[in-house]
Amino acid sequence: MKFVDIITTAIANSFRSKLRTGLTVIAIFIGAFTLTITSGIGTGVTSYINSQVSAIGAADVLTVSKAGDATATADDGPAPYDPDKATAISLGNGSRPGSTIQALTDADLGTIEATSGIVGVDPAVQVTPDYIEYDDSGKFELTVNAAATLTTADLAAGEQLDNESTTDQILLPTTYLDTLGFSTPESAIGETVTIGIADFAGTQQQVPATVVGVQNETILGAGAGLNQPLTDRLHAVELSGTPAGAPQSYATATARFDLDASDAEITAIKADLADQGYAAQTVADQIGSFETVINVIIGVLNAFAVIALIAAGFGIINTLLMSVQERTREIGLMKAMGMNGGRVYALFSTEAVFIGFLGSALGALVAVGVGSLVSNILATTVFENLPGLQVVQFAPSSIAIIIGVVMLIAFLAGTLPARAAARQNPIDALRYE
Amino acid sequence: MTVPVLSAQNIGKSYGSGANRFDALKGVSVDIRAGESIAIVGKSGSGKSTLMHLLALLDDPDSGALLVEGTDAKxxxxxxxxxxxxxxxxxxxxxxxxxxxxxxLDNVVLPLKIAGVGPKERRARGMKALEQLELADKAKNKAMNLSGGQKQRAVIARALVNNPKVIFADEPTGNLDTTTGAVVEDILFSLNRDKGITLIIVTHDIDLAARCDRQIFIRDGLEDVTRSPEAIEKPAGAHA
Structure with missing residues (x-):
């Protein structure tokens, strides 16, 4: 029997008992549908995160903070007082409410800079301006996105912040435009806004800044982005009037290392810092931990889909065993007419694979349709505030892989019935009533 | 003398083992020559079907030898x-x-499909076989919609489609009424006569057996030599 004949005969055979094949196809459909949807969510969310953070370029940067006090467990009671230890400092905006870490002092910065492999260290300065105002149209609260200088923003208009520039630049989120009185993102570019900030004594001072860009809303910290010169200027205002000798403290510091450093060298630097009592993370670490959580969720969902597919596999075994039983005489006849066992095996395996293909292709197709529809609806309703988020996205390669895997499962499930068919003795089969 | 197409030499076959052992065939010898028609006659359970299965290479004998054109089938x-x-x-x-x-048509071309013949040739040869059996107009009908006689003619067309040397017929008229049975018999014997196809018919129908060149009687797994061909030609009335 020719290969083409085996395929066409197998397909024709699978349609002979439409109800039975149909039910098996539904079982596979459910598994493939779930798998496609979960993989679509995985693709969608990952690609969104990537578009949000791809930008956190700075591959040569470590975020350093004091490591948690390992000794301060509940049983030990309070630790002895250490006058050199800096006070705790709030991590501020975005962290768990009430959570604090040990602050870094100037001495700590020195220690970090002295660590081998580190070429420079800057304290992460967080400024807390009081308000922003444009064109005397009212003062509004201003939230500063501390990560702005580390990231490349998803721009609605204008340009990225330039830290090397001598001008004071600000990047506004799209949500600020209406409030401040800009009609379109483009109209805000190049305009000067006024930032109000209090000095140490509490006296409010005004600092002008130029709007260089408008940024789409992002999940990584809302708020306006400031370039380094503007941050420095605002920080200087905050510090003006500080009594001499008052120690400076910072929540985190940014340490730079050689851009060409290998993974092993980076690990060594981190280990070195850990020994000295500092926790250091590269940007990749931070994104990595974020993606790990999402991957775990997707993985759990996929596991459920695979369980559904395994159940469907037993459906295939059952369907084909019944089919072999029903067609005993036909198999006997074909063998009597000189068809060898291998071809009979191929015939039933092909039927299993075809049923698998039918279920998975339909499942994937419907999943793509439903997923895209739901995703579009969600994008305009629930996720309206997260422009660019298509929660379900489909990669052709992953759909192909899903269909391939389902067909493989179907083939494996078909092995048992196909063997039963191939081993039939033509005489017994023909006598079978 | 030419080499027989099929030659069974004291072949035996048993099924099961131990207490359940059943000797279906206990040693039968028969030579089948090209172009003859031969009837294997016996009651049900006599071993006649087992003998046909062995001759048709559908099963291996436990004892004795089967030669196909002089070559041991083993x-x-x-x-x-x-x-x-x-x-x-x-x-x-x-x-x-x-x-x-x-x-x-699909039923009839099954042997060609198994042989790996292309679809065009399959169709042509299948239609030719159906024409021979005057079933060409039914080619597209489903097999289940045929009458008994038409079904058996379709089966004969299927047996013919590969231009075989030997046709094995197991109770070919068993499920047919007398008239259609006679038509099917005529077809089979005309194939034997006109095309020289060797015909091996397994039957318990003495009349059908009598139309063959030769008869072999099987009883309890052995050839029943007491029943001579002459006895058939003059059936003892009540026996038939």
Missing amino acids: KLKGKEVNRLRNQDFGFVFQQFFLTANASV
């Missing part, structure tokens, strides 16, 4: 046996064994 490879059954043998069964919801 020495033939599986592939060669499949080729023989596919191209040199045709089968006609009492229960037809047609695939009910496939078309008559």
